[in-house]
Amino acid sequence: MNFGWNLTEAASEIDTAIHEIGHTLGFPHEHQNPNSGIAWDEEAVYHSLAQPPNSWSREVTF
Ligand SMILES: [Zn+2]
Structure with a gap:
């Protein structure tokens, strides 16, 4: 599994x-x-x- 960031840098990343x-x-x-x-x-x-940071269209949200 590749998370794209280092999970060992913060203890809370165990949740991720x-x-x-x-x-x-x-x-x-x-x-x-x-x-x-x-x-x-x-x-x-x-x-x-629909607001930042997502800015998703209705179709994407659905
Ligand atoms: Zn999930």
Whole structure:
């Protein structure tokens, strides 16, 4: 697994390693589970992710 930066420079990066190892084992993010019960304010999400640093279009956010 290549993270693109040195994970040993900050102790908190163990969280990044564990997170990404979870993905390699097949675990998605909680918010991607259709049974999570999250009531999204979709317009707020689109608006937020349209701002820097993401500046994503609606299609990318979706
Ligand atoms: Zn992730």
